[in-house]
Amino acid sequence: MFKRDKISAVRAELEALVGGENVRTDEAEILMYSYDAGMARARPEAVIAFTDVAQVAPVVRILYKAGIPFLPRLAGTNLSGGTIPLKGGVILNMCRLKKIRQIDTAARLALVEPGVVNMELQRALEPFGYFYAPDPASQKVSTIGGNIGENAGGPLCLKYGVTSDNVDKLEIVTPEGEVKTWSYRDPGPDLMSLMVGSEGTLGIVTHAWLKILPRPAHIKTASAAFDSLDNAMLAVTRIISDGIVPRALEAMDKVSLDSSLGGKSDRFPKNTEAVLIIELDGDDAVQVKRELELTEHICSANACSAFRVAADEAERDLLWQARKGAYPALARLAPDVLVEDGVVPRPRLPEALRETREILSKYKLTAGLLFHAGDGNLHPNIIFDRRDIQEVKRVKKAGYEILKSCIKLGGTISGEHGVGVEKRVAMNWLYGREELEFFQKIKDAFDPAGLANPDKILPVASDQRGESGGLASRASLSPAARAIVDELRLRAGRGERTAVTGLGTRLKPEHIMEGAKPLGLRSLNGAVQADRANLTARAEAGLPFKEFRRQLEAEGLYLDLPDVDGSVGGVIASKTCPELRDYLLGLEVVTPDGEMLELGGKTVKNVAGYDAVKLFCGSMGAYGVILAATFALSAKPARDRRHPAPAEAANLFEPDSCHLSLKRRLDPGNLLNPWIYRHLEEKR
Ligand SMILES: Cc1cc2nc3c(=O)[nH]c(=O)nc-3n(C[C@H](O)[C@H](O)[C@H](O)COP(=O)(O)OP(=O)(O)OC[C@H]3O[C@@H](n4cnc5c(N)ncnc54)[C@H](O)[C@@H]3O)c2cc1C
CATH class of the missing domain: 3.30.43.10 (Uridine Diphospho-n-acetylenolpyruvylglucosamine Reductase, domain 2)
Structure with missing residues (x-):
């Protein structure tokens, strides 16, 4: 101490x-x-x-x-x-740092200090006809700095992305007191995205440039009542896999409904066990109407007993008050509430729900079940009394078992609430020793003395460290990928340097530093593994990116990015298209010393640990070799999205002092693509 x-x-x-x-x-x-x-x-x-x-x-x-x-x-x-x-x-x-410094509708950016309350920003944007998408239920009090610290989500994140997707640039004070400004578009590894969700352990946000959006011309809000939560979840999966992207798709069970609506829950049929709140938006009224009809049809096909479109703002507000007021309402039922925050791939929601209920019943606990259902994110709100030690023990055990069940179903331990102190132990269940050590190296690179919000996110000694082979053991490596891992291990053992090459689109032979032995990744071109129900696909890193998109489209699946030259791994590593990060869910990577890492996964939300997936965007092969990537897809081609032109080749970039310190931790021997960090050699 x-x-x-x-x-x-x-x-x-x-x-x-x-x-x-x-x-x-x-x-x-x-x-x-x-x-x-x-x-x-x-x-x-x-x-x-x-x-x-x-x-x-x-x-x-x-x-x-x-x-x-x-x-x-x-x-x-x-x-x-x-x-x-x-x-x-x-x-x-930081609460008094709450100036909204600029609202620039032409650039679609708002520049704010960290203490700005989320709702205050929404209010300030309203007269301009704009909004900021992340809308946590706590938005009346929680702040932009805290939202960035936790990578907060909310109902609108289903369509518009979580906080990370809505940040353009950040000013950061590093733990050692340097001031940095990073955008995800900067050349080199994406330090801005790494900051989001890092819970104040890597730096402090002092200014944020946030993406703001014009308010859509048409918004329709509907409620759908079901006599079983399972049917509600089946409807959710079907709505998304049919290519409808609601602005919000939330679910509440009967306990939450009754407590938040009080006497007004009789607006739903008597046998209602679950309600979906579905909101659709767009500038084309006909399209919104068509999607609403299709949604109603899907709900009816899944035994919806009452589908009702809000007639006016008052009715819409009532539905949102019910959803956003559920936690405080549940908090009135008992002295304490534990809000769990597990995520599963969306099609696994019914199973997650079944297991959650079994766990709650085993421990004789009452909970209101709330879901950001479209994201596969479940929030069991377990009510209890902390003065009852036995009950507290049961609550903790139940919470942990719910998280383990999410992991077993291919999900993760936090979608938006972060790891903090309370889920450090669960990081051991999600990740193997390799991933945890990788996260620790990131922490050490930014905060060598361990002073910035210490003992958060990563398990401490008393939490018993992970065994080798957590997530990594789940990676289904192809023989070609295994050969690359083995080769890198051999080279690392001998201290040999490697030049990682995808299809050679950007990396030309003249850039390669003398003495670096090429390692081609063309052989990593196995079949694309598409999961239609979950709208995700995994591709090996050597597959041409255009071919990946072609194979997806043949299956009626779409990756909303421009057709760029290069391999899947090369396009990620060279940040040819910075917006790619919005679709990248997971990476399988080999470290310079030949360790396998599985980062991220198949869920659209994941705030367990540092966002190392995005760190690899623009990493130019110098922090690790990407073997495969998992992307979020759409069931329909994008209608009106415009992407900036792909960036020109940037084989060298000027590493920031933080890039350098990451390189020193992640690849101390400068074994991978050593010319990028040749400054390190000169300083030795
Ligand atoms: C009723 C209720 C409903 C909620 N609903 C949601 C929800 O729908 N979605 C959701 O995502 N969360 C939700 N939350 C959780 C919480 O509101 C969010 O995590 C929120 O983002 C925290 O913001 P805050 O201002 O309270 O930050 P704090 O709690 O003060 O801080 C959060 C983290 O960010 C770090 N931090 C603070 N300031 C900075 C900074 N300037 N730079 C870097 N790091 C910083 C802190 O050290 C801490 O680790 C809910 C909470 C409650 C109580």
Whole structure:
């Protein structure tokens, strides 16, 4: 545990920067910041409040130099203990940094400080006819900084993507106090996306450029009542696989409905066990109407007992109040609520539901079941009383079993609430030792002293580390892929350097540094594995990207990206098309020393660990060799999307100091595509 006198030693310096009244160590303040919306509790030593964004970097530099742990905090509504100061230290209260600096409708961007409350931004955008898509149920209080910290989602994320997809650029203060500005479009590995969902463990967001969208001309909201949740889930799978992309597709069970609607739940038939809230939007009224009719037809075919389109704004508001107010309503039923946050591939929702109910019944627990159903994201809200120790134990066991069931069904342990303190142990069930070590190297590259929100996300010693072969053992490697893994292991053992080449579209022989032995990936061109029900497909890295799209289209599946030259792996690694990251769900990668990693998966939402999948976009083969990738698809070709022209070849880019420190951790021998980081050689 860190010692209080460390604060005293730097207090005068801190006060000079932020003012004496903003460095607080009094009991009331310490108590107030020793809890958040999760279950964990721990006391900070001090709380520093900022009044100006420019104060953040110098304060962080002082704390880092003094060896004092720190963590950024906003509304504290995260549900995973992300703002609990496990090692004491300082809470950085960013709440007063809440200026909306610019709304630029021409560029479709809003520039905001981290403390802006999500709903305040929506209100500010309304007069311009624009909206910001991520809409967590907590949006009346949760902030943009916290939403970025957790990669928050919400009902609209089904159509418009989660927070990560809606961020264009970030200004970050690194744990050592450097100020950086990164966009996902920058050449080189995607550091901006890595920051999103990193829970304040890799850096602090001080400004965010967010993507804003024009409000669609037509929005239709409907409710569909079912006498079984299973039928509701079957309807969900069918709606999506038929190519309808609702703006939102949410599900609530009877317990949640009754508690949030109170006396008004009689608007649904008596035997209602589940309700879907379905919202469709678009600028073409005829198209919206047609999709609504098709949705109604699908619901009826799955035993929907009442399908009702909201007649006016008041009725629409009532439905959304029911959905977004369900958690607070459930919280009124008992002193405490644990909100689980598992994700499964969408077609596995009925099984996940069945297993969740069995687990709840085994532990004699009551829960309201809420779903971002279109995303396969389930939130059992388990009500309990923390004063009853036996009940708390049962709640924890049930929560863990629900997560294990999601993993077994091909899913993940968090879709939007993050890992924080509370799911660190579950990271061991999801990942193998290799992936966890990879995440640890990322953390060490940014925060060598381990001071930025310490002991979050990654399992600590007492959580027992993962065994080799968690996710990695599930990777179905082809013989060609296995040969590449074996070859890289051999070369790593001998300290030999490798030039990774896809189809040679961008990497020309003259770029290859002398002494690097080529490793061609053309042989990685096995059959595309498409999962029509889940709308995903896995392709090996050597397959020409155009051929991949051709094979998909032959099956009536679509990847909404331009036709670009190069292999699947090459297009990802060279960031030919930066928007590709929006469709990339998972990667299978070999590290420079020949370890297999399986990152991400088949779910459209996943915030378990760092977003290493996106880090590989633009990595130019220098952090690891991509063997295969899994993409999210559409069941219909895109109607009106315009993509920017693909980028020109960028065989070399100017690595940022953070790219360099990642390279030092991930490939200390500079074995892969060594010319990209030749500066490292010169400095040795
Ligand atoms: C009733 C209720 C409903 C909810 N519904 C949803 C939902 O629908 N969808 C959803 O995704 N979540 C939901 N949540 C969870 C929570 O609201 C989100 O995680 C939200 O994004 C947290 O925002 P915050 O401002 O409270 O951040 P905090 O809880 O203060 O912080 C969250 C994390 O971000 C880090 N952080 C804070 N500021 C910064 C910064 N400037 N830079 C980098 N990191 C930072 C923190 O250290 C912490 O790890 C819900 C919570 C509640 C209580």
